[in-house]
Amino acid sequence: MTQTELVLFTRRYKIPNVTLPSLRGSSLQPADKVKYLRLILDRKLSWKPNIEERVRKTSVALYCCRGAIGKRWGLSPKVVLWLYVTIIKPIMFYGVVVWWRAFEKVTLAKQLERVQRAALIGISGALRTTPTMALNAILHVASVDIAGRCTAAKVAVRLRDAGYMSGTKQGHSEILRRFDCIPDNLDHCTAEPSPRGFFSTHVPTRDMWVGRSQWRKSAVSFFTDGSKLKGKVREGVFCRKLSINTSFRLPDHCSVFQAEVAAIKVAVDALLRMVTSFREVCIHSDSRAAILALESMTVRSVLVKECLRSLSIASSYFAIRLVWVPGHRGIAGNCIADKLAREGTLATLTSEWECIGSPWSTCARALDMQTTHELVKRWSTTSTCAVARSFWPSVERKRSFQLLSLGKVHLSAIIGYLLDIVQWVPMRLDLGSWQMLVAKAVWRKARWNHLSISYCTVQLLPD
Structure with missing residues (x-):
C-alpha cells in the first residue's frame, strides 16, 4: 500500500466529490503528485x-x-x-x-x-x-x-x-x-537478436594482403563496393568465375554504409539464384563497418536484417566467409568493383531499392x-x-572549437574582452592564431569607445 498512490489528473481548482477507490480494504486518498519511472x-x-x-x-x-x-x-x-x-x-x-x-x-x-x-x-x-x-x-x-x-x-x-x-x-x-x-x-528498427547463419567473418591486416589478389584461391570470390559521389549513391558487385559484373543505384538519401551492406546482399542473392557445384565462397568488402554490423549479436537496421536473412539462407548451402579488403591498394577485384560502383550513377533506380529509408x-x-x-x-x-x-556577429562551430582548445586563463581573458566586461588583455598571453582575432576585436572596441586604434593594438603584441 505504501507504493500505491492516487492522483486525479484535472485542471480544476476544486475537485468534485467522487467515490474514491479502495485497494485491499483501504481507501486510497488523492495526492497532488506521484513519482513514476523517475x-x-x-x-x-x-x-x-x-x-x-x-x-x-x-x-x-x-x-x-x-x-x-x-x-x-x-x-x-x-x-x-x-x-x-x-x-x-x-x-x-x-x-x-x-x-x-x-x-x-x-x-x-x-x-x-x-x-x-x-x-x-x-x-x-x-x-x-x-x-x-x-x-x-x-x-x-x-x-x-x-x-x-x-x-x-x-x-x-x-x-x-x-x-x-x-x-x-x-x-x-x-x-x-x-x-x-x-x-x-x-532504416531503423528496435534492437533485436541477429538472425545469424553459419557464415564467418575475417578482418585481416593490411600487411596480410601484400602480394594477394584474393583471400582464398580455392573459393569463389566476390568483390563488392559502395560509394557516394555528388549526392549519388551506387554499388558494384564483381565475380570473375561466375561472370558477374553488375552495378545499381540506391536512393540519394542513403549512406555509404547502406550501399556496402546492399552490395553484399546482392552478391548473396546472386548465389541463391545459381545452380552450382562449388561450396566455398568469399565475399570481399572494403567496409569494416558493414562486416562488423553483420557480425554483431544485435541488429538495428532493416537493411542489415534483410542482408542477414539472405546470408542465413545461403549459409545452409555454401561455406560463406566475409573478408575485409583494403580499398585503393591495387587489388584487381576491388578496383573493378569500385569502377562498377562509379558506373552505377548512370543506372536507373529500381523499385526494389526505392523503399530503403x-x-x-x-x-x-x-x-x-x-x-x-x-x-x-x-x-x-x-x-x-x-x-x-x-x-x-555569427555563430561558427569552428571558431568556438578553436576557443575551447585554449587554456582557461586565455579563454576567460578573451571572452571578457570581447564582451566588454574587462578593459584589458594580459600582456604575456601566447595567443597564437587568436592574436589577429583579438586585435580585430580591440580595433572594433576602439571604434566603439572612440579610443586610439594604434594604442589598443600595440598592447596585444608580445614583449
Whole structure:
C-alpha cells in the first residue's frame, strides 16, 4: 500500500466529490503528485515538480564536478564541456519526450537554463555578469529549450519506428510535426537478436594482403563496393568465375554504409539464384563497418536484417566467409568493383531499392543542424547583447572549437574582452592564431569607445 498512490489528473481548482477507490480494504486518498519511472507527474500536468527535480539532480551532479574545475585551474574547457554533454545533459533531459511542452513556459525553461549557465561559466571561467545568450553563441551551445526539443524529437523518432508511438496530431507525439527535416521512412528498427547463419567473418591486416589478389584461391570470390559521389549513391558487385559484373543505384538519401551492406546482399542473392557445384565462397568488402554490423549479436537496421536473412539462407548451402579488403591498394577485384560502383550513377533506380529509408545518422544530423539554425536565428534577432554581437556577429562551430582548445586563463581573458566586461588583455598571453582575432576585436572596441586604434593594438603584441 505504501507504493500505491492516487492522483486525479484535472485542471480544476476544486475537485468534485467522487467515490474514491479502495485497494485491499483501504481507501486510497488523492495526492497532488506521484513519482513514476523517475518522472514526477502532478495533477495538472504542469511538469513544474518534475523540472524542479531535474534542476536539483543536475545541480548535484554539476557541483560534484566542481572540485576539478576552477576559474583559472583544473580541467581544460574541452574536457569540462564533454562532462556537461555526457553526464549533466542526460540527467537534465531524462524523459523529455513526455514533458517537452514545459519549455513553452518561460519560467520553467529558465530554471534549467540556470544550470546550463553555471556549467558554461565553469567551462569558460567567465565572470558572473557575462550574458547567458552570449555564452551560448560563443561556445556554440544551444539554449536549453532548443536542445530539449531536439532531444525529444530524436527519442520520438525511435519510438515511432519501433511502433510505440502513432499519430502526431496531439499530445507529446506532436514533436514530430515541429521538425520538417524528419523523414517518414527510416532504416531503423528496435534492437533485436541477429538472425545469424553459419557464415564467418575475417578482418585481416593490411600487411596480410601484400602480394594477394584474393583471400582464398580455392573459393569463389566476390568483390563488392559502395560509394557516394555528388549526392549519388551506387554499388558494384564483381565475380570473375561466375561472370558477374553488375552495378545499381540506391536512393540519394542513403549512406555509404547502406550501399556496402546492399552490395553484399546482392552478391548473396546472386548465389541463391545459381545452380552450382562449388561450396566455398568469399565475399570481399572494403567496409569494416558493414562486416562488423553483420557480425554483431544485435541488429538495428532493416537493411542489415534483410542482408542477414539472405546470408542465413545461403549459409545452409555454401561455406560463406566475409573478408575485409583494403580499398585503393591495387587489388584487381576491388578496383573493378569500385569502377562498377562509379558506373552505377548512370543506372536507373529500381523499385526494389526505392523503399530503403534514410539512415538514423542522417536524421540525427539534420536535427542537430536544425538546432544550430535555431541558435543562429536567436542570436541574430536578439535585442540584447549589442556589444557581444558586434564582436561576435555569427555563430561558427569552428571558431568556438578553436576557443575551447585554449587554456582557461586565455579563454576567460578573451571572452571578457570581447564582451566588454574587462578593459584589458594580459600582456604575456601566447595567443597564437587568436592574436589577429583579438586585435580585430580591440580595433572594433576602439571604434566603439572612440579610443586610439594604434594604442589598443600595440598592447596585444608580445614583449
